[in-house]
Amino acid sequence: MSTLLQQRPVHVIGIGMHPYQFSSDTPYIQLGLRAVREALQDAGLAWPQVQSAFVGTAALGMAAGRVMLRHLGSTGLEVAQVENASASGSTAFRLACLQVASGERDVVLAVGVDKFGDGRRAVLKDGLAPLSPTANIPLVKFALLARRCMREQGLRPEDLAQVAVKNHGNAARNPYAQFRKPRTLAQVLASPRVAGDLTAMQCCPRGEGAAAVIVVSDDALRRLGLDRRRAVRVLSSVASSEELAGDSPALVELVRTSSAAALGQADVGASELDLVELHDAFSIEELLYSEAVGICAPGEGAAYLARGASRIGGECAVNASGGLIGMGHPLGPTGIGQVAEIARQLRGEAHGRQHPGARLGLAHMIGLGSVAIAHVLARP
Amino acid sequence: MSEAVMNASAPVLRAARCSRCRGHSFPAHVPGCRHCGAPPDALETIDCMGAVALRNVVTVHAPLAPGLAVPCVIGEVELCPGVIEEVLIDVSDEAQLALGMWLRPVWRAAEEGESGNWVFRPEDKDMKELSA
Numbered sequence: 001m002s003t004l005l006q007q008r009p010v011h012v013i014g015i016g017m018h019p020y021q022f023s024s025d026t027p028y029i030q031l032g033l034r035a036v037r038e039a040l041q042d043a044g045l046a047w048p049q050v051q052s053a054f055v056g057t058a059a060l061g062m063a064a065g066r067v068m069l070r071h072l073g074s075t076g077l078e079v080a081q082v083e084n085a086s087a088s089g090s091t092a093f094r095l096a097c098l099q100v101a102s103g104e105r106d107v108v109l110a111v112g113v114d115k116f117g118d119g120r121r122a123v124l125k126d127g128l129a130p131l132s133p134t135a136n137i138p139l140v141k142f143a144l145l146a147r148r149c150m151r152e153q154g155l156r157p158e159d160l161a162q163v164a165v166k167n168h169g170n171a172a173r174n175p176y177a178q179f180r181k182p183r184t185l186a187q188v189l190a191s192p193r194v195a196g197d198l199t200a201m202q203c204c205p206r207g208e209g210a211a212a213v214i215v216v217s218d219d220a221l222r223r224l225g226l227d228r229r230r231a232v233r234v235l236s237s238v239a240s241s242e243e244l245a246g247d248s249p250a251l252v253e254l255v256r257t258s259s260a261a262a263l264g265q266a267d268v269g270a271s272e273l274d275l276v277e278l279h280d281a282f283s284i285e286e287l288l289y290s291e292a293v294g295i296c297a298p299g300e301g302a303a304y305l306a307r308g309a310s311r312i313g314g315e316c317a318v319n320a321s322g323g324l325i326g327m328g329h330p331l332g333p334t335g336i337g338q339v340a341e342i343a344r345q346l347r348g349e350a351h352g353r354q355h356p357g358a359r360l361g362l363a364h365m366i367g368l369g370s371v372a373i374a375h376v377l378a379r380p
Numbered sequence: 381m382s383e384a385v386m387n388a389s390a391p392v393l394r395a396a397r398c399s400r401c402r403g404h405s406f407p408a409h410v411p412g413c414r415h416c417g418a419p420p421d422a423l424e425t426i427d428c429m430g431a432v433a434l435r436n437v438v439t440v441h442a443p444l445a446p447g448l449a450v451p452c453v454i455g456e457v458e459l460c461p462g463v464i465e466e467v468l469i470d471v472s473d474e475a476q477l478a479l480g481m482w483l484r485p486v487w488r489a490a491e492e493g494e495s496g497n498w499v500f501r502p503e504d505k506d507m508k509e510l511s512a
Contacts, residue, residue, distance in 0.1 A: 128407055131393075131459070131498055132466035133448050134440060140454055140466065143438045195454075196438030244415065244462070 003236070003265055004101035011221060011231035012377065014043025014214035015340040020178040020207050020328030023116050028060055028208070029068040032113035035210035035333075036072065039109070043214045044226055050214065051105045052078040056092035056112040057332035058085055068113065078105075086279070087367030088112060089211060090335025094237045094373055096215050106220035112333035113210040123368075138369050139203060139282060143196030145249055146284035150197065155287070157197050159302040161188040163283035164202045164325050166311060171322025173353040176337070178207050178328030202283035204329035211336035213343070228380065232343040235376040236265035242370045254372050255292040259364060262374035263294070268360055270294030273316050275345050275361035277338035280323040285366075286310075290318060293362065317355040320345060335373060338363040346379040391487045393498060395460045396423040404460045431482040431503045432457040435464070439474045447494075457483060457500065470499040477502065 016038025018031040032055075040047060055065030065079045084091040089112030096110040123136050134140040149155050165185050171177035183201055191201040221228055238261040242254040255278075263270055270293055278293065280286040287301035295316045296304035304310055310318035321327045321341035324334065342361035344350045359379045366372055394408035399422050403415030408425040412418065436456040443450050453469040455477070470486065471477060483500040490496040 128410065130466075131406070132454060132468050133445050133497070134454050134468075135466050137444050139444060140438070140440060143440070144436050144454070144456055144466070147438050148436050192441070194442045195440045195444070246462075 004098060005234060005237060005265075008101045008103055009218050010097045010100045010215050010234045011218075012213055012234065012339065012343045013216045013221070013226050013231050014039040014041075014045060014212075015343050016040070016042055016212040017176040017337065017340055018210040019176045020209035020330050020333070020337070022178065022205070022207050024208065026208075028064065028113050028115050028210075029071060031115070031208060031210040032068045032111055032212075033071055035113070035212040036069070036109065036111055039111075039212035039214050043216075045107065045214060045224065047072045048075045049107050049224065050075070050077055050109050051107050052096070052099060053109040053111065054080050054082050054092035054095045056082045056084070056088035056090070056110065056336060057114050058083055058088045059114050059117065059331060064113070065111070084371060084373075085367035086281070086329065086331055087335055087365045087371055087373045088332045089337070090363065090365035090373035090375070091239065091367075093213060093215075093336055093339055093375065094239055096213070097234050097237050097375070100215050100217050103217075106217045107214065107224075108216075109212060109214050110336055111210065111212040112336040114330045114332035115208040116206045116330065139198065140195050141369065142282040142284055143194075143198050145288075146198060146282070147196050149284060149288065153299055153302075155302055157189060158185060159287065159306070160197060160202060160283040161185055161199070162302075162305055163280060163286045164188045166305065167280060167286075167319050167323040167326040168201065169326075170312060170320055170353060171326025174322050174327055176209075177322045177326055178205055178209070179322065179326050198282055198284070202325065204281045204324035207328045207330045209328060209330040209333050209337075211333040211340050213336050213339050230347050231380050232346050233378040233380070235268065235378050236262045236374075238262040238265060238372075238374045240372055249288075251366065251369055252288050252292050254370070255289045255364065255366070256294075258372035258374045259293040259362065262362065262364075262376050266376035266378075268376055273360050273362050274358040275320060275342050275355055276316055276318045276364065277321060277323070277341055277361070278319065278364045279366040280319055280325050281329055283325065286318060286323065289364065293364065312353055312355050317345075317358075320350065320353055320355055335363065335365040338365065339375065339377070342377050346377060391496075393428045393485045394425045395428050395463060397426050397460075398423055404463045406459055406463050406465060426460060428459050429485060431484045432459060432500075434469075434477060434479055434481045434483055436479070437469065437474055437477055453477070455483070455500065467500045468497065470501045
């Protein structure tokens with residue numbers, strides 16, 4: 001079945017970031033505007049040429065996008081705010097791509113921006129009191145999942161910690177990352193225990209930041225004289241939510257099915273991927289999702305990491321940005337930051353952390369442990 | 381205490397069973413079957429006060445939620461068929477537990493100004509025999 005993205009190609013033409021950082025007094029509009037201006041400059045576009053904007057944010061509140069974007073000038077563009085928990089930015093990007101693919105618009109902005117602290121979770125207002133005070137805390141769920149995997153697959157604490165070692169190392173080379181220091185295995189293991197076998201350095205930090213991506217049609221590339229050599233093609237876009245999955249972890253199954261759908265839509269095999277940015281909010285996730293995406297065999301996630309296959313320069317660089325553990329996870333920006341990182345890598349512009357010969361990348365995001373968004377991108 | 385249905389003497393832990401698909405949901409007053417979406421009038425309540433086996437366990441060291449006293453021990457149990465739930469286990473040390481150990485829900489009454497909550501306690505041999 002031919003999808004809209006195949007019928008009417010969509011390209012990432014501009015990327016911009018405000019570095020992820022710990023909470024500050026900087027107003028969110030300054031975070032977001034820096035990212036948008038950088039994306040405009042990167043694309044060679046002027047603000048009035050942008051026809052529509054999707055703003056991903058999980059914690060800012062009503063109409064954050066309009067309040068921010070009016071400072072770029074009065075152009076009458078369409079603005080819609082998107083909230084989908086950690087996948088807010090990924091969802092904003094998906095909607096931007098589909099709007100261009102549908103033919104309704106030719107130049108669309110997806111921007112994610114957030115500050116930590118104001119988010120209110122609907123699950124706490126559903127009138128259904130949980131059995132455990134930790135029932136809605138993702139970290140505890142992943143600590144339990146890690147413990148189960150350690151028992152069933154023979155994983156050791158060191159296997160989990162190596163994810164953080166790699167991703168902190170990548171983040172140290174990324175000027176947009178919240179953490180900029182490489183960490184040793186001993187440091188990761190010695191950091192304070194949070195839950196189960198997960199230590200603090202194996203968990204994503206809280207923070208703030210912004211990421212922006214501009215997507216355009218083929219028509220716009222031509223008509224506006226944009227640089228096609230820097231245009232990264234969006235091959236597929238998939239979104240789904242978890243289903244009850246018997247005894248297997250529902251979330252891992254969700255990653256498997258959504259990745260397979262995105263790769264299938266793009267007509268790309270998992271073994272062809274050069275880059276994967278995935279939801280490593282907690283170290284165990286990267287091991288399990290590397291398997292679920294299909295870049296390594298089931299049960300081989302730790303071995304894949306241990307032999308260097310997922311490092312920059314390896315078989316498939318996983319979280320070359322530093323991932324959520326190293327680069328940070330400010331919620332709204334995170335998914336768009338993944339796309340920006342892959343686009344930068346595919347252009348060959350990730351100076352200091354470039355994965356050589358990168359042609360294909362997968363951006364995979366999870367929201368609230370129950371929704372998945374996946375995109376496959378290709379080198380110009 | 382919405383998951384607990386009060387009777388004259390003590391709360392009862394209950395879940396829902398769907399009369400259409402026979403699937404189970406928790407808590408008892410869910411607004412729809414999580415398997416097939418059947419409305420509440422298709423759901424019947426079932427008692428979950430029996431002993432359940434411990435499937436998984438970790439210790440939480442950091443205060444991750446308001447009012448969560450740490451360290452605390454969190455486990456996973458199959459509360460009723462197909463419904464895996466996190467539960468607070470009333471032990472001081474994870475080492476006191478073993479997978480497969482039988483746990484029974486106990487309503488821990490509220491202290492002044494707080495609400496009560498369910499905890500799960502290892503069942504002694506006599507209680508296990510009673511529940512068999």
